[in-house]
Amino acid sequence: xxxxxxxxxxxxxxxxxxxxxxxxxxxxxxxxxxxxxxxxxxxxxxxxxxxxxxxxxxxxxxxxxxxxxxxxxxxxxxxxxxxxxxxxxxxxxxxxxxxxxxxxxxxxxxxxxxxxxxxxxxxxxxxxxxxxxxxxxxxxxxxxxxxxxxxxxxxxxxxxxxxxxxxxxxxxxxxxxxxxxxxxxxxxxxxxxxxxxxxxxxxxxxxxxxxxxxxxxxxxxxxxxxxxxxxxxxxxxxxxxxxxxxxxxxxxxxxxxxxxxxxxxxxxxxxxxxxxxxxxxxxxxxxxxxxxx
Amino acid sequence: xxxxxxxxxxxxxxxxxxxxxxxxxxxxxxxxxxxxxxxxxxxxxxxxxxxxxxxxxxxxxxxxxxxxxxxxxxxxxxxxxxxxxxxxxxxxxxxxxxxxxxxxxxxxxxxxxxxxxxxxxxxxxxxxxxxxxxxxxxxxxxxxxxxxxxxxxxxxxxxxxxxxxxxxxxxxxxxxxxxxxxxxxxxxxxxxxxxxxxxxxxxxxxxxxxxxxxxxxxxxxxxx
Numbered sequence: 119x120x121x122x123x124x125x126x127x128x129x130x131x132x133x134x135x136x137x138x139x140x141x142x143x144x145x146x147x148x149x150x151x152x153x154x155x156x157x158x159x160x161x162x163x164x165x166x167x168x169x170x171x172x173x174x175x176x177x178x179x180x181x182x183x184x185x186x187x188x189x190x191x192x193x194x195x196x197x198x199x200x201x202x203x204x205x206x207x208x209x210x211x212x213x214x215x216x217x218x219x220x221x222x223x224x225x226x227x228x229x230x231x232x233x234x235x236x237x238x239x240x241x242x243x244x245x246x247x248x249x250x251x252x253x254x255x256x257x258x259x260x261x262x263x264x265x266x267x268x269x270x271x272x273x274x275x276x277x278x279x280x281x282x283x284x285x286x287x288x289x290x291x292x293x294x295x296x297x298x299x300x301x302x303x304x305x306x307x308x309x310x311x312x313x314x315x316x317x318x319x320x321x322x323x324x325x326x327x328x329x330x331x332x333x334x335x336x337x338x339x340x341x342x343x344x345x346x347x348x349x350x351x352x353x354x355x356x357x358x359x360x361x362x363x364x365x366x367x368x369x370x371x372x373x374x375x376x377x378x379x380x381x382x383x384x385x386x387x388x389x390x391x392x393x394x395x396x397x398x399x400x401x402x403x404x405x406x407x408x409x410x411x
Numbered sequence: 412x413x414x415x416x417x418x419x420x421x422x423x424x425x426x427x428x429x430x431x432x433x434x435x436x437x438x439x440x441x442x443x444x445x446x447x448x449x450x451x452x453x454x455x456x457x458x459x460x461x462x463x464x465x466x467x468x469x470x471x472x473x474x475x476x477x478x479x480x481x482x483x484x485x486x487x488x489x490x491x492x493x494x495x496x497x498x499x500x501x502x503x504x505x506x507x508x509x510x511x512x513x514x515x516x517x518x519x520x521x522x523x524x525x526x527x528x529x530x531x532x533x534x535x536x537x538x539x540x541x542x543x544x545x546x547x548x549x550x551x552x553x554x555x556x557x558x559x560x561x562x563x564x565x566x567x568x569x570x571x572x573x574x575x576x577x578x579x580x581x582x583x584x585x586x587x588x589x590x591x592x593x594x595x596x597x598x599x600x601x602x603x604x605x606x607x608x609x610x611x612x613x614x615x616x617x618x619x620x621x622x623x624x625x626x627x628x629x630x631x632x633x634x635x
């Protein structure tokens with residue numbers, strides 16, 4: 119996208135981003151096809167960072183590929199795998215490679231991934247990483263040293279609107295804003311009335327909020343997420359709707375639900391846009407966006 | 412105190428394979444309290460090793476002794492007259508005790524019979540939990556006496572990650588989320604403002620290994 123994510127937020131009432139999962143291995147053909155399919159339909163593409171602690175091609179390299187193909191990359195950066203030297207070095211590298219947006223994340227713990235014996239890092243936390251980006255944007259590194267050339271990142275962070283308990287999450291949200299977060303991607307939201315309650319709190323701050331929309335592909339997946347994914351609650355009515363669909367229709371029903379959710383978020387102006395996660399079904403993101411029209 | 416667990420009999424057996432005479436050395440302080448390496452545990456391990464040797468057709472001498480602390484020279488002195496005749500000293504102390512023993516008896520093979528786990532406290536009968544990461548710069552005043560460096564798996568200093576669920580940790584659902592505990596405690600003592608302070612990146616220099624501490628009074632004495 120020509121103007122970039124920051125400009126999209128400034129100019130549009132409703133911004134849409136999606137996600138690209140880097141491959142495990144050097145065969146990028148499938149990923150490039152997905153980038154080409156999505157790049158002109160969304161305002162930004164997140165490249166995930168060893169998502170779920172599974173080792174893959176780096177977010178940085180994929181961001182560069184997204185950019186080369188005319189997309190607007192968002193560098194996901196977790197605190198799990200790199201200390202403050204490596205994080206800053208990668209941020210400078212991202213900037214010179216044309217990446218302008220960073221999404222800061224804590225990162226799933228190593229034991230969830232495919233190298234469960236690895237040493238976890240967490241030298242910085244997500245709030246401190248945001249402060250680091252702010253320092254680099256002001257021409258200094260975290261130790262206060264002058265940089266020869268500053269960055270100018272548009273920094274974002276994550277928030278879980280249905281966290282339990284919610285108050286500590288809101289306190290951290292507020293710290294992230296103070297530390298320099300300009301936009302937020304939320305954990306998946308399904309219960310929009312609950313989300314509205316969160317937005318009443320979030321609207322006190324001058325930040326852009328993208329609601330997380332995760333495509334449901336079956337009732338089983340919805341139940342699995344309810345049980346296993348922190349901060350996600352799929353209401354029983356939606357699970358029933360998926361369960362009632364014929365077996366080969368469940369995915370289409372999920373796409374309809376996601377489209378409906380996005381439409382309501384947009385029409386009721388509940389937030390500033392959506393971040394669509396269709397894990398393993400990225401090809402269907404255009405269908406979701408069509409269903410949202 | 413230091414909490415440790417005994418290594419498996421198989422692991423210990425593998426370490427002393429072929430040896431004729433082994434001295435099992437217990438430690439009467441931390442590892443005695445956590446029922447891992449005190450006098451009773453020394454007695455049990457020595458008996459197991461003797462029995463195993465006999466059953467497998469290679470009887471051997473396994474002797475026992477327990478000192479007050481293996482991490483203190485004055486208690487190691489009493490071992491001098493015993494150790495020379497042994498193929499190895501099998502220490503049931505924490506890693507500090509094992510190393511101190513190995514250093515003190517430089518010509519001797521010293522082997523570890525336990526795995527050192529953490530600095531912890533007795534949660535209940537037979538249960539110990541980690542309480543301190545020895546970060547060398549205590550910040551418990553900021554966090555209601557609950558340590559995010561220790562209790563939070565990711566040692567986050569500015570609040571919970573997105574993985575917390577119903578006050579539990581994403582890594583282990585049986586464990587409490589440190590930041591939910593901290594939040595509740597600060598709320599209770601009317602100090603929630605502390606959670607609004609952005610904690611700077613941790614200074615890891617005081618944790619540079621190996622640590623060394625000289626008491627102030629002794630520093631002064633040396634200078635004089």
